[in-house]
Amino acid sequence: MFKSLLKRKDKIVSTEAAPDIRSKRPNAGEIRDSGLNETLFLSPLPVYTGQTQSSRRNFSEVNDTFLELGGSNWGTVEQGKILAAGLWFPIFLAFIMPSLVIAYGVIFYPENFSDPWRELFGFIQVSISVSLLSFLPIGAYVYGMISSVYSSAKTYPVRFNRQRREVCYVDSKTRRVLIVPWESVVAWVSNTQGVTSYGATRQYTFGMGLEDEEQDKVQFLLLPQPSDAHALGMWTSIRNYMEDGQLVDAPNPMLKALGLTPSGDRLKPYEGLHTFEIEREDARAMGSLDEGGDELTPEQREHYGYSKKSRWPLRRWYMWRVLSFWKMPYMLAEWAHRKGRPTLPEQVQTWSEALPPEQWAKPSAALVKANQMVKTAMDKKGATFVEACKAAGLHG
Template structure:
């Protein structure tokens, strides 16, 4: 959420209008400058990628899945605020002492300088310096947190209605409502590089485009992702929801294997807040102290980490340094700021409808999905080559 504070030089852009008129297809790869784009839809077929956890979406039910409006990342912002405060404390309090000691070591004998004089001079210098730098640095982080939270409180989330097989976008400025068929949504993954004087950084973007056929315009929606797998996994999670419904296994098999149990509803809250502090503590305890009656050999056999009684103690130390629950209180405030109330038309659109009125997937999508899934799972083809079979086999 600090993307306004740390802007990269080249923001990822949606495909150009000229390319959009060429009707991109699933599995197609296009090069736009230094950025490579892989299209996943229209025609949302099987990708073979492991979907991300459904807990990454702020709201999921039998009618719609909601993307956006989550405060995930605010705890990290609160910790960053704590780090900036500590940086100012170290610079303004400990730096004069360190420099005074250093001057005392390198100053030749017989001079009029003393440790007390140097410390007094440096303390005064850093005091005036801190008066100007501390409000700027701390204020910048606080302003970013507040402005990002207020902006999110004005942003309408994107909704995917699986019963109607439609996607709804509400413009936060004009409040205009755009509803498009699910199978006509264009989705892509972009991979590019940002080159600086220090290194080259690869960035990934998950994008969707909703076409307004009445106006002849396209509404792009972009999300920064840490990796290509995470980007495609986000789309696959949405696709699975739209095609199969709410997964029964919300926590994921890997999490059950890690903890040896299901998470509680308290732990499964899809946002960050004061409960996150307790969840992190519980995770740390279960990570280092599961099955305390097991011997070290048994723990190693079952893949548990070595028993470490300092693990939880260091966890408490870091929480003290990050001002205890302050980051989690900031996240709780961000969650309560929420998102705007959906317009009445969207609320009606989000109501459940009788099963006999549910929209059905088109024969073209059913055939294409079966073809791609068989090619990837049985013939071990990659996604791009498997999608080429759709056009070849009609």
């Protein structure tokens, strides 16, 4: 399957169980099949992939010295909106539905509703008691959100130091620091197929293995992904940062299409109250409200190539914000961000300090040679990633 993918800007895939990388050392471009599971190894030797990078939101911090994987609160705003939708159910059941039923009765069967206000208050009392049951699943959802935030506040991100060409992992329970050479990291993308009562399913995972020589074991990092492209894109972002210094700051193509220039807030690696303002700005841009040409007539705007202005995107945006309790989801995201994460050990903070350029570690000769051969095979000869790695002698 992988042989038909990865053909310059193509895809790949992921796994739930970590592969055996101790007894049988993998190589970049190698494919292993095990039952319904297929694994493509991308390293050791982090060679060129030629693929598209993933979104910056996978990373909690990116600077000239290190990149952090994990520790971000992306998705919290969406969770807050789902919570708001859930809260409307008991409100509808307790107040809106009784009001609609009584209003309907008063209009079409007035003889049966001589005292509508008394009927309404009685109906509301009953509906409120019934609606209280809906707070059980809502409470479970809120508990899950809060637990996730507190769990994240205890989990250390993985740091990739491009100046030292090393990777740092901190165990959340023991606070033990593991630092390994970048070129020794084993990375893979896997897909696992399964069958349920609803049909065939496929799960994707991006994984990394950091070998702990002192304890004679491997520290595995398994990150479920929505697709093979997401999994490969995450590795490509990390690899391009470590090898080429790319900061994963490329703006969303949609923003470019809308003519929006990314600002400091748009490049923040987390969600919060600033996300509310960004979404409002996007809604205004959708209606071309800030495009200019205010002094022109509609005919002149069309003649000079301006888009037709419309307030409906912004009106719809305000309507949905009201239904999602205004800034409530964004306040939850801000709280999740401020809750923070554990303070990194002093050893890691020292390790993360910038070095003078003359002290920066250099890629190995083996990697430089392999990179050139893989890049030439993919870009000039049209080879797939697997074929290019084989041509470079990385696997049989």
